[in-house]
Amino acid sequence: MAAAYLTHHQKVLRLYKKSLRHIESWCIFRDKYRFYACLLRARFDENKHEKDMMKATMMLKAGEEEFWANQHPQPYLFPDSPGGTSYERYECYKVSDKVKCTYQYFYHLEEKEKKKKLLWSFLFIVQNFGRKTLPYINGTRFSLVHLGCCTFTSHYFKEAMNPKCFCTRAE
Structure with a gap:
């Protein structure tokens, strides 16, 4: 199967992106990079509406x-x-979709644990900064019931990991 040729537009876009990446390598500071990126964009925009393909090809070259x-x-x-220090380093730890389909219950529990950890981190922020209501988490708004019963001290995992004690869904 033969590979399709790149269009002129695709070649120009790739040249622009490569140029931006190399400007990023030359300029360490973000403001300096932004200045040179704007100059580069202006140079590309000058000839954006070129109709003559021969002239456009010569400019691309x-x-x-x-x-x-x-x-x-x-x-x-x-x-x-590709070419980076960690390229494909963690491929062996990635789980395929076939395995996820086989063990749906396990991955469902894992997702629930992720949501629970997110909720507890929000609760920690709320307790430390004094807000009464948490933001929405997956379309559900949570609120605090017992602010004084659970503390985030050394007993955090013993006390705060009890969801009945610490928070309920707001109606």
Whole structure:
């Protein structure tokens, strides 16, 4: 099966993105990066509506040559991207969809535990900052019932992990 050729538009977009990534490698500070990114965007926008394909192709070729001449010698690579330090490092720990379908009950419990941990972290914030009502969590608004019965001290896991004691659904 033969691969399709890239359109002119796709080539220009890829050149723009590569250029932005290399500017990011050259400029450490965010404000300086933003300035040069705006200048680059202005240069691309000048010729956005070019109708003559021969001229547009020549400009693209000149842009690629300029990119090649000015590219960073050691560009920043994200750790999880190809070529990064952690690329495919944790593939063996990822669970396939087939296994998730087989053990639906287990993964359902895991999701419930994640929601519970999120709720307890909100409760901790509420108790420390004095709010009476929690934000919405998955479409449900929670409120505090007994502010004084549970404290987030050394007995946190013993007392606060009892949902009947600490919070109920607001009606």
